[in-house]
Amino acid sequence: MAVLNITPDSFSDGGKLFDGQASFDAILSRADCCLTEGATILDVGGESTRPGAAPVPESEELDRVVPVVEALSARFDTVISVDTSTPNVMIESAAHGARMINDVRALLREGAMAAALQTGLPVCLMHMQGTPQTMQKQPTYDDAVDDVYEWLMTRVDVCRDAGFTTDQLLLDPGFGFGKTFEHNVALFRSLDRFVQSGYPVLVGVSRKTMIGDMTGRPIEQRVTGSAVAAAVAASYGAAILRVHDVAETRDAMAVMQTLTQGTQ
Ligand code: 9MG
Numbered sequence: 001m002a003v004l005n006i007t008p009d010s011f012s013d014g015g016k017l018f019d020g021q022a023s024f025d026a027i028l029s030r031a032d033c034c035l036t037e038g039a040t041i042l043d044v045g046g047e048s049t050r051p052g053a054a055p056v057p058e059s060e061e062l063d064r065v066v067p068v069v070e071a072l073s074a075r076f077d078t079v080i081s082v083d084t085s086t087p088n089v090m091i092e093s094a095a096h097g098a099r100m101i102n103d104v105r106a107l108l109r110e111g112a113m114a115a116a117l118q119t120g121l122p123v124c125l126m127h128m129q130g131t132p133q134t135m136q137k138q139p140t141y142d143d144a145v146d147d148v149y150e151w152l153m154t155r156v157d158v159c160r161d162a163g164f165t166t167d168q169l170l171l172d173p174g175f176g177f178g179k180t181f182e183h184n185v186a187l188f189r190s191l192d193r194f195v196q197s198g199y200p201v202l203v204g205v206s207r208k209t210m211i212g213d214m215t216g217r218p219i220e221q222r223v224t225g226s227a228v229a230a231a232v233a234a235s236y237g238a239a240i241l242r243v244h245d246v247a248e249t250r251d252a253m254a255v256m257q258t259l260t261q262g263t264q
Contacts, residue, residue: 045082087110
């Protein structure tokens with residue numbers, strides 16, 4: 001899954017795809033490049049969720065995301081995922097070609113559950129403690145792995161009760177969303193527990209602070225660390241890797257798979 005941030009302040013690409021009015025050419029050419037490099041899902045988001053990011057008004061999110069979803073789905077025969085928590089963005093994106101919803105708030109925003117159900121699309125439910133504005137202030141858990149796992153299972157139950165089928169749901173522990181470095185590492189090392197739930201697991205660690213914590217690298221130098229982490233996540237059974245650097249991630253996975261499973 002390639003990240004396509006349509007935001008002026010997206011945390012790790014410096015808003016390169018955004019120049020006041022998002023530049024369609026830049027977005028389409030980045031999408032083309034990601035697909036050529038091996039991505040099979042494009043994750044389009046119009047709201048930055050980096051720590052401290054300000055909320056985006058619905059009308060602005062709609063204006064940023066929907067035309068891009070429409071253009072990408074008209075041009076590319078691939079899965080377009082919409083990274084949103086906003087009910088109308090879910091509905092409008094689905095109407096314009098999105099085939100998956102990636103919700104970092106796990107359908108907790110008012111109206112999101114009903115909107116997502118109405119689209120009939122699969123939804124990735126991500127765990128976040130707090131909000132993007134507050135989440136890194138002092139994240140606390142009794143036991144990060146147990147707490148996040150139980151929380152996601154409760155969300156699954158609520159979604160199932162609301163009418164989602166099992167095969168419409170994906171899970172994501174939400175690396176960096178209200179977690180310390182130790183929480184992130186504990187969750188990562190326990191990925192197989194999430195995988196064993198039977199729901200596809202999505203992992204997003206690309207260029208995040210936890211990679212910087214492990215490598216001592218600033219954001220623009222975290223490509224190698226991110227690719228290695230993605231490959232390790234895949235080896236634990238993660239089904240979808242949300243990444244900025246598709247080619248490097250593919251290389252890391254090819255090496256990991258060949259050396260650990262004999263795949264050639
Ligand atoms: C939008 N977004 C940013 N980071 C993410 C992550 O780790 N997982 C998911 N599902 N979405 C994310």
